[in-house]
Amino acid sequence: MRTRSFWAWGYEDKLPDEETRRGLVGFVEALLGFSGLAPAPLPSLEAIELAAPRAALADLPFCSTDRLARIHHTHGRSFRDVARGFAGDFRAAPDVVAVPRDEVDLAQLFERCANDDLVLVPYGGGTSVVSGIEVDEEHRRGGVVTVDLSALDRVLEVDEVSRAARIQAGARGPVLEAQLAPYGLSLRFFPQSFELSTLGGWVATRAGGHFATVYTHIDDLTESIRMLTPVGVWASRRLPASGAGPSPDRLALGSEGTLGVITEAWMKLHPRPRHRTRATVLFPDFERAVAAVRRIAQAALHPTNCRLLDAHEAGLHRVTQGEDVGKSVLVLAYESADRVIDEPMARAVAICAEEGGVAPRGISKKTDDGGADDAGAAWKQAFVEAPYLQGVLLSLGVIADTFETACTWDAFPRLHAGVTEAVHEAMRRVGGGGKLTCRFTHVYPDGPAPYYTFLVPARGDVLAAWHEIKQAACEALLAHGGTITHHHAVGRMHRPFYDRQRPAPFAAALRAAQRAVDPHGILNPGVLLPVEP
Ligand SMILES: Cc1cc2nc3c(=O)[nH]c(=O)nc-3n(C[C@H](O)[C@H](O)[C@H](O)COP(=O)(O)OP(=O)(O)OC[C@H]3O[C@@H](n4cnc5c(N)ncnc54)[C@H](O)[C@@H]3O)c2cc1C
Structure with missing residues (x-):
């Protein structure tokens, strides 16, 4: 059993030790052109101060207030999360961590949350980079119950004729692929967070995988969705396509835990490529x-x-x-x-x-699999390993984060110039300058999905510095015709920008949909829509 880091991306055994980090300083300084970097001590679990839980649900055997479980379920893996974890700040810990075994347990949780004035946060792999799994202090009501779906991780059925499988929402990438392998089939959905993120998380956030064209989002691989809501089951019919009115799947896709808990989905599969x-x-x-x-x-x-x-x-x-x-x-x-x-x-x-x-x-x-050329192999390796770098760089004194968007081809030159200028300007203000890189993760006939990485020396208040750059980036994306996210989701972090991006009547319709399926407003408050007074 490998242990996940309680503050950084991935598994603890992949994080470099003190000596290796010291050795990395010169390399990173030379690569980025920064100076004065130094390894800071890593955070310790023992030093974390956790407030007493405000709720317990002790009579439910699948619920716990265990200290370690609460710490591990506190943050997603945005830069802000990693920085707070590194600083030992776990004030946002949930009060209860529930690991339901089935939909009966889930239905019980809905009822208890409504009765006890608790809020409920669906949790897949906890890899959210948009504050999707952490409730703001002012919206925590009687307490926060984080619902970890890891016990629901099976491939339940495989339809080899139609090439589709019924998969439980809590299955992480490698776990579901291992169960499909005996059939010679694969979902072939490889986001960079593949190792730790789950099917339910992908569907709930409209994640983007490795296909650069055609099957870019999980939407394109979804055949039908089963979601448990506080007022009953929302399950769509298995169909390759349908023109029957607005699609229930399209509303569930991207609902980010605000309309229900996705428990399983029929997914379209591919044969393993040769x-x-x-x-x-x-x-x-x-x-x-x-x-x-x-x-x-x-x-x-x-x-x-x-x-x-x-x-x-x-x-x-x-x-x-x-x-x-x-x-x-x-x-x-x-x-x-x-x-x-x-x-x-x-x-x-x-x-x-x-x-x-x-x-x-x-x-x-x-x-067969593997890199067919050096540059391709180098890129693949860097892709998988890159997330581990963020925590290491932070521990050496570097703020490293990414943001992404999509825009039409005609808008791209202006957007790219605008983003480049705004982010460089913000990096100059907070750190004396930094690096900004760009790649296209996905491309469409009418536009690309540009993905940016910024790196800047961490001087003074790390979170304030990061916030200033992030705000500048988001403002530039909206100002120049981009979307606030192509695949990282909205969460709480992008919500103020999503509020500005979407049409007001649509916001009203979404609000009405939420009220209809979640009359007590227990589901993930503050995501997608502002919390009503
Ligand atoms: C290093 C790194 C790389 C990443 N790479 C990519 C990438 O390539 N492509 C991409 O799209 N994203 C990427 N992400 C973002 C993130 O991995 C995705 O948003 C992913 O879909 C989240 O899945 P999860 O299972 O971890 O969900 P969580 O982080 O646990 O939850 C995300 C949101 O979905 C909700 N949710 C989770 N499960 C359910 C469920 N069963 N029912 C209802 N709501 C649910 C949560 O409440 C929350 O709002 C990356 C993140 C990191 C840290």
């Missing part, structure tokens, strides 16, 4: 790389992976070395269980060449 085609294209010019990606997205070539890294991002991840440093990198890949997909790949690489891109190693083909 054939992979990959190419890495280098561009001296980011604008022309963007033009190439737009042309690929609009030519119906549908690559599985189409990740464009700007020169800063490629350099940071060491995807470019030597004379290639300073170039943007496009990682293109196709995967298929059926055949080698070489014609669309050849056309995509040809489009890149027309825009000045060069694929130094050409197109590689493989029939």
